[in-house]
Structures are given as C-alpha cells and as structure tokens.
Amino acid sequence: MVTTAEVRERGRQRRNRSQDVLEAAIRVFHKKGYASASIQDVAEEVGVLKGSLYHYIDSKEDLLARIFEDSAGHFMEMLDEASGLDERPVERLRSFGRSCSFWYLRNIERVGIYATEWKHLTGKRRREVVQIRETYESRLAGLIGEVKEAGEAAPDLDVNFATYFIFGALDGLPDWYRRRGPDPAEKIADAYADQIVNTVIGGAR
Amino acid sequence: MVTTAEVRERGRQRRNRSQDVLEAAIRVFHKKGYASASIQDVAEEVGVLKGSLYHYIDSKEDLLARIFEDSAGHFMEMLDEASGLDERPVERLRSFGRSCSFWYLRNIERVGIYATEWKHLTGKRRREVVQIRETYESRLAGLIGEVKEAGEAAPDLDVNFATYFIFGALDGLPDWYRRRGPDPAEKIADAYADQIVNTVIGGAR
Amino acid sequence: MVTTAEVRERGRQRRNRSQDVLEAAIRVFHKKGYASASIQDVAEEVGVLKGSLYHYIDSKEDLLARIFEDSAGHFMEMLDEASGLDERPVERLRSFGRSCSFWYLRNIERVGIYATEWKHLTGKRRREVVQIRETYESRLAGLIGEVKEAGEAAPDLDVNFATYFIFGALDGLPDWYRRRGPDPAEKIADAYADQIVNTVIGGAR
Amino acid sequence: MVTTAEVRERGRQRRNRSQDVLEAAIRVFHKKGYASASIQDVAEEVGVLKGSLYHYIDSKEDLLARIFEDSAGHFMEMLDEASGLDERPVERLRSFGRSCSFWYLRNIERVGIYATEWKHLTGKRRREVVQIRETYESRLAGLIGEVKEAGEAAPDLDVNFATYFIFGALDGLPDWYRRRGPDPAEKIADAYADQIVNTVIGGAR
DNA sequence: CATGAATGAGTGTTCATTCAT
DNA sequence: TATGAATGAACACTCATTCAT
DSSP: OOOHHHHHHHHHHHSOOHHHHHHHHHHHHHHHOTTTOOHHHHHHHHTSOGGGGGGTOSOHHHHHHHHHHHHHHHHHHHHHHHHHOOSOHHHHHHHHHHHHHHHHHHTHHHHHHHHHHGGGOOHHHHHHHHHHHHHHHHHHHHHHHHHHHTTOSOTTOOHHHHHHHHHHHHHHHHHHOOTTSSSOHHHHHHHHHHHHHHHHHTTOO | OOOHHHHHHHHHHHHHHHHHHHHHHHHHHHHHOTTTOOHHHHHHHHTSOHHHHTTTOSOHHHHHHHHHHHHHHHHHHHHHHHHHOSSOHHHHHHHHHHHHHHHHHHTHHHHHHHHHHGGGOOHHHHHHHHHHHHHHHHHHHHHHHHHHHTTOSOTTOOHHHHHHHHHHHHHHHHHHOOTTSSSOHHHHHHHHHHHHHHHHHTTOO | OOOHHHHHHHHHHHHHHHHHHHHHHHHHHHHHOTTTOOHHHHHHHHTSOHHHHTTTOSOHHHHHHHHHHHHHHHHHHHHHHHHHOOSOHHHHHHHHHHHHHHHHHHTHHHHHHHHHHGGGOOHHHHHHHHHHHHHHHHHHHHHHHHHHHTTOSOTTOOHHHHHHHHHHHHHTHHHHOOTTSSSOHHHHHHHHHHHHHHHHHTTOO | OOOHHHHHHHHHHHSOOHHHHHHHHHHHHHHHOTTTOOHHHHHHHHTSOHHHHTTTOSOHHHHHHHHHHHHHHHHHHHHHHHHHOSSOHHHHHHHHHHHHHHHHHHTHHHHHHHHHHGGGOOHHHHHHHHHHHHHHHHHHHHHHHHHHHTTOSOTTOOHHHHHHHHHHHHHHHHHHOOTTSSSOHHHHHHHHHHHHHHHHHTTOO
16 A cells, blocks of 8 residues: 555655755755756755766756856846836936845845856856857947936946946846845835936036 | 075075975966966975975965965055055045055956955965955945945935945956066056045936 | 657667767777777767667677677687588688688778777686686697697697697788778688698698 | 894785786776776785775776886887897798797787776776777788888788787687686797787798 | 975866665 | 666765874
8 A cells, every 4th residue: 555645755756856956056056056066966865875866967057057048048148128218317226226235135146156256157157158248248338328427427437337336236236145134125125226316426416 | 514595595595495485376366266276386486396395385285275364464565554644535545446456457467366255265274364355345335325324326326236336346457467478567556546536426417 | 759660769879878888998999009098989979978878788898798798709709610610620720710710800900909998807707718718728729739749740740839829810800901902811711721721631642 | 122023024914016907907807898897806916905996006007008018118129129139021920929928928918908908997098098009009010011012922911910919819819818828928929929920921822 | 404205185087876856 | 668767876086184204
C-alpha cells in the first residue's frame, strides 16, 4: 500500500528542478559571492548532491550566465517603457527611475549578482553582458541628454558623469536594502526617482 | 664584510618589502577580486615565492585587513575636515563630496576593494570595518541632516535614502573610472560634488 | 490498432538494437579507447539515452566482453582451416597468414580493441580471453614448428620469438590501416602472408 | 640530539623527487594504462599526497609528455648510429634491428607507453610525437629501401608494408617481454634482428 | 630572510549505475 | 522499452598554510 503522502514525496524527489537550481544559485551567489560560493553550497541549498546539479547545468559559469539571461530582458523592457512615454523628458526620467528602482528592489538578489559578478563570465557571454550594460548606460544617458536639451537640467551638468553617478546609486541598492526592512519598495522607488531627477536638474530654475 | 651602506640599504629594502606586499595585494585584489586571487598571484606580483610571503603576513585575510586599516584613517580625516569647515551646511556637504570623490579617485584600487570585499573579513576585523562604514554613513547622514535643518534641502527629502544613494554613487566610481581616461580627477570630483549637492537640495530654491 | 507488419518491424528493431549497441561500442571503443570512452559516448552513438543502454547490457565491462566473444570464434575457425589444409607446412603458414591478415583488415576496429583492451577485463572473463590468446599463440607456434621440422625454416630460428614477432606485426595492423587507404585488403593480406613466411624461412637456401 | 639516521630520513622526505615522479609514472602508466591510471596512483607509488605531485608536474598530460621527451632522443640516436655504419645495407638493417630491439627491452615500460599512449597527447605535443614517429618510420623505410636497391631484398617486397610489419613486431615487444623471463635481452635482440632481416630479404635467392 | 617541498582540505566536474515513472 | 533524475565515488587540479633547510 502506498499512501498519498508517499506518492507526493516521490513526486518531489524526482521532479524537474531546473527552476529550483536557478533560484538556489541566486540566493547562494548573492550571499557568498560567486567566487566564494561552491557548487556544493548550491547543491545543499537545492537539497541534492553536487554531482546531481550537472543534470541541470553545464558548469558553474553556465549557472551564472543563466541568472543574467533572465535579467537582461527585463532591463530592456523597462527602458523601452520609459522611453516611450508621452511626457516631458524630466518626467520620463523620473518614471524610468521609479520603475527601475522598483524592479531592482523586487529582484534584489539577482540584481546584486548582475551588478558585481559579471566579471566572472568569459568569452562570448561576457561580451554579451558588457554590451547590454553599455546599451543600458547609453539609453540612460540619452534620457538625461533630452532633459538637458529641454533646458531643464543643471546648466553645467556633464551627461556622462550624471549617468555614472545614477548608475552607481542604483547598483548600490542591493548592498543595503533588506526586504524585511520597514520601508515598502514603492516608497524607496519614489524617493530614488526623485533623487535621480534632483541629480540632473539640481537647483536649476 | 658588510658595509654600513649595505646594511642601510637592506634595512630600506626590508621596510619597503612589507609595503611592496601591500601594494601588490591591492593591485591583485582589485584586478581579480579577493576570492579569486591567490596568494600565489600576490607573490608573483611582488616577485617572490609564495612561501616567502608569510614572513610579511599572517594569512590572506590579514592582507585584506591591512588594506582596510590603511584606508580607514583617511576616511575619518576627510569627514573631520569637512565637518569642521566654517561654512553653510550645503557648502560643507559640497566640500566633503569633492574631497571624498577626489580621494576615491586617487586611491581607486584600494577603494574598490574597500567597497566590495569587506564581506570577506571575519570576526573582530569584520565588526570593525562594519562599524567604520556605519560611522561614515551616519556622519554623511549628519551633514545631509544639517542641510535639511537649514531649510536648504528638497522639502520631502528622506535623509537615509539620500545617504544610501550618495554612498552608492561614490562606491560606483572605481567601477568605471580609468586613470588613463581623458578627465582629470579634479574635474570629476567637482562634478560629483555638485551632483551630490543636487541630490540633496533638488529643485529647491 | 497495430498491424502484424508493425509488430514484426518492432521485433526486428528490438533484435537489431542489441546489435546496434555492440557495433556502436566497437566504433566508440576503437576511436577513444575503452578506458577513455564513456557509456554516454556509446549511448550517443546508438541514439539513445545512457540510462536506456542498461536494458541491453549489464555493465561497461560486459559490453567489452561481448566484443571479444564475437571475435574469439572467428580466430579459432581460421586456425582450424589453416591447420587442416593438405599442403606443405610453409604453405599452410602462408595460408594462415593471409586469411588472418585479411580477417584483421575486415574487422579492423574489433581487432584493434581485442589487441589492446583485453587488460580491462577482470575475473573469469579475463582468464578466458587470456586462454584464447594463448591457444592462438600456441597454434601459431605449432605451425611454425612444423615448418622448422620440415627443414624449411631458417636454421637458428627460435619458434617462440618468431611467434611473438609475427603476433606483434599482426596486432600492429589496426594501428596504421585506414579503410580508406588506396590498398585493397587482399593486397595487404598477400604481402603480410609473404612477410610472415619470410620471417620464418629467412635467407634459407 | 639528532641521529644520523634521522637526518638521512629528513633528507629523504624533502629531497627533489622529479626523477622519482617520472619513474613512478612510467611504472604506473605501463601497468594500468594512462587513461585508467590516476594521479593518485602515481602519488602513492612515489609516497606523497596527490596534491604534492603538482610541484613537479603541470598536469597529468604533462607527465605523459615528459616520458616521451626522454624517449624521443634515444630513438634518433639509434637511427643515426645504424645509418652511419660503413657496411652493406642488409647489415646496417640488422644492426639497427638489434640495437633498437635491445633498447626497447632495456626500456620496456617506457617504450610500451610510447607505443600505445601517444594518442592521449593533445595539441602541439601530439603533433611533435606524431612527427617523431613518422620520421622514425621513414628512416626505417629508407634502410629497407637501400636493401632493396642493393638487390638483396625479396623481389616483390613492398617497402611500406615491410616497414609497418617490422614496426608492429617491435611495438609488440613490451606486451610479452618480462624482464624476469629466462631469456637475456641480448639473445632476444639478436633473434629479432635476424627476423627483421628475414622479413626483408625473405627466401631471396 | 628566502626557498621550495609537502600537506590536507577543498574545488569543479565526470561517470557508471540505479530506478521510479 | 525508454526516460531522465539521482546517486556516490572518483577524478584532475588548486590553494592557503607550514616548516626544514
């Protein structure tokens, strides 16, 4: 005789764990850093032996790359959305700042890895990630440039420096944000959006 | 027979070696990351066999800790200097922003390590670094708070969020700055100082 | 509904599959060597997942053993045939040399494995293969001995050394022979048969 | 107090073991085959931990390559020596056959590895070994060709087939020879030299 | 001081084999 | 039959650290 619980248990034992593996890797890489985390750590987080992980991945680097693949698409979506708004440039920038911050906060571990561990990719995959980051940068620079052309930016603002500044501020989010903190993500995203706009328009009037 | 000059020379070499090791470690840890860099890498950079390194260090972590010790003092000096200025809060903030950015740029590798690798310290040393970072944060928050109290900040500015935002923007510097780039450090520091101030005062009048 | 033809087809496929596995293993073991080849490699060559292979084999070693079983019978047939000829010993030797070389060339992969990988068998199976090789050797030695007794061999010929020498030369065939080469197997077999005879009779006059 | 024995023991513990490692590898690779032998096996044979081996080698393949480097030189020396003799071609061939067989027998393990495991080299090292083997082959073919041109070979002898035949017979030596056998290497070498000559001149009359 | 041999625990990865589905 | 998830032991290799010389 086989109980329902046993059947369910067996099902759990043998189900496809691709997604589990990815999520475990995100948690582990975020916590320990990619270089310090071992495949063993990830396997333990999933609840299998480390050898078993290789049914789902080709290599440790492959695992890192998959985390990035998942993230890259979202980046571009946000940029497209913010660029396409029918508003004044400064409001488009604020909108982008808010949705970007919000997405960062909702994917804080993944983004933290994206921001710091891309250097551990090699070859083609590295070139792809670098290119995505550059696209991202140049699109943000474009938004800021439009604000400046509209005469709404601080007069002596350097677009490139502002881009790097804002980029850095955003990438810093995963370092201090704790989901369990008292502040809801919406509130932080609003504050960050305002600060991004402030950085660009400054005391200009 | 050994001449006095030779003895003096040896002494100088010995004194320098310890410093050489520290500087080699900074270069290597910055380039490869602490976790990915090996003691072998550092030894090669120094030009010595890895076993010999242990005459100068106790452990790999000890090497990391020394990089931080060297940096921590400077941080506090800058803060003291900026806090002590006899100026309006907003100008004290700008001054701090400029000198901090400038110091970051002049110690780009060391700061890059400071910003990203502190997690690899353990025990007492970790607590010390965390405390220094917190002090640094709360002093910056203090500066921003004074600006706000003086009625010069954006009306709905959240001091904590602004602190994190600026902190992140600064920590992002080592990621993109290349010493060989066309921009002199002074120019970047000025731009960053202005952007820091902008973030805080915003469209305020 | 399933037609009779389909059932028959399935039957044929099933029967063939086991043979497919054996032939795939021969190709793979010849190309990579038994120790370096993986069960995965064999499975890919068959076009099936590696877990499925275990419906046809008991273990990797079992697969190797089957290759030998298939070969052993042929060896003995050749020897019987050559021994049974009603000719002068030297012609019986030449005949054996020709048919053996020819069979080697026609089964070049299988023979290559037979010659080099028998050491990877264990236990009873190893003893069997060793015994077959010894039988083969002693029968060849017998043939050479008859040539000597007939007074047709080089006067100071050592029968054992000649046997090893010829055995080695034959086992070397799979190392250099390429099916795609310009020489037909018949021509090579004739040349080898003559060289075998030469080795034994030498400059005898 | 430290006894002489202890000092000697320590010396043994810490001496340079490069040669030991090479010899252990030769024994182990000969016995188990390169692919089946593990670095652990070699380490045990040396009497150190496997990690310690990497002070002396770069990789397992490197260890194999070194065995070959040691052998390649001797091959060429023998060929040069035999080619340079001031004798009839057939005696030069006999001389080569004798010294080559003798050297094989004196280096039986090394040669066994050379003959069978060169396929496990990759890249430049593989190309080098292949080239050496080809040189070796073509020089032996040259010797045989000279015998033929002098009219002393079997009339329909194919030089290439004879080369492969002899090459194979020699490479077979490590398979059966046991140093502990009753036959001295000199006797075997003489017999092989005669058989090599027989193969070429055959029943020529 | 510097060397380099040695350690021992650890890394990422492979693989023959099992078995519930 | 065929699948593919899972195992567990082994593999080649790395590395921080120690220490006799």
